[in-house]
Amino acid sequence: MPSDPVFAGLRPRLLRLAYRMLGSVADAEDVVQDAYLRWQASDRAAVRQPAAMLRTIVTRLCLNELKSARRRRETYVGPWLPEPIVEDGESDSGDDITLPLMIALERLSPLERAAFLLHDIFGMSFDEVARAVDREPAACRKLASRARDHIRSARPRFAVAKEHGLEIATAFFAASRGGDVDRLRTLLADDVTASTDGGGRVPASPRPLIGIAEVMARHVELAAEFRRQPSLLIRYAMIDGLPGFVSVEGGGIVQTTALQIEADRIVAIYITRNPDKLRHLGDSRRQ
Incomplete structure (x- = not known):
């Protein structure tokens, strides 16, 4: 952790900028660490606006990183989702990016x-x-x-209140894991989509599921899997501004599920289970 008080005060905002630019917590931390080293090597006494200088450094480092990141994503297996930021309390992101x-x-x-x-x-x-x-x-x-x-x-067109969103997430978890297909259907919009990011590392749908028929068919299949290997709910939380939950699924796979909700119906389901994208969550089973 940087000991420089100026940098330490700006670090959370620099991390948010880098994460928004890159969609990766690990890459954002690397960029901010690189910015810190450059800040330490500069003539800090001559810098009149440290925040502006550091934002510029982080932005340019991110622009460089995006070139290689885009090449990596061209060969990514299955749907790509950003690394999830899980917020248990009130969001401190300072923006409305979901x-x-x-x-x-x-x-x-x-x-x-x-x-x-x-x-x-x-x-x-x-x-x-x-x-x-x-x-x-x-x-x-x-x-x-x-x-x-x-x-x-x-x-976001119709922002759902956090408490109400988490109530819907609770109902979704209960219906999907309990095999209550009738209840599950009432929670989903007709044009619902579901995207699962496994990155080729763990089992996941190779393409997004589109429409309630496809999403329901998949959950009917999953119901049998949930009966054999029940999900372990870790906690409900806001995930990149959307209500959802963290769980441990069959085979000990940790995943986050985020729900986009409009007019009290789930219009999109975003599941991240690529273990490379969940390392920053630590051992979720202990939380």
């Missing part, structure tokens, strides 16, 4: 992603954004505008 929006950010170019996040989410002026990404302010305005157009449909 998991669907994180997924939508993947469709942007690295510069569009940076311009949108820095200006729209982290409140930087376009002059500051321009210095961070080494572009003209006018170009950054266009980048952010294009980003908004691309991701408009992914912004």
Whole structure:
């Protein structure tokens, strides 16, 4: 943990920026650590705006990292989801980015992603954004505008209250693990989708399931598996801004399940069970 008080105070915000840019907790921590080393090597006494300087360093490191990350994702096995951030208490993210929006950010170019996040989410002026990404302010305005157009449909339209969302998550867990298909059907929207990220490391659907018929058919199959190997619920929680839960499934596989809810119906189910993406959660079975 950095001992520098200036950096320590800015570190949580820098981590949020790096995570929003990269969708990976581990990569975000590596980037912020690299930024710390560069900060330590700089003439800190001459820096008038440490926050601006560090945001610029982190942004440029993330832009470099995104190039290799995109190449890795071209060969990724099955649906790709960002590493889940599990929040047991009140969210301290300071923004309204939820998991669907994180997924939508993947469709942007690295510069569009940076311009949108820095200006729209982290409140930087376009002059500051321009210095961070080494572009003209006018170009950054266009980048952010294009980003908004691309991701408009992914912004939350009907935010569900946390308590109500967790009630629906509780009902979903009980119905899906208990094999109550009639109750499960009442919780799902007709156009529900389900995406499972196993990364080729653990069993997972190779493509997203689309529509209530496909999702229900899969849960009928899973009901038999749950009877043989019951799920162990660890806790209900907010996962990247969505209600859901952490559980241990058959074979000791830890997974997170996040539910996108609109008009009291689940419109999307996001399951992450790639163990490489859950290491930051620690040993969930002990929590």
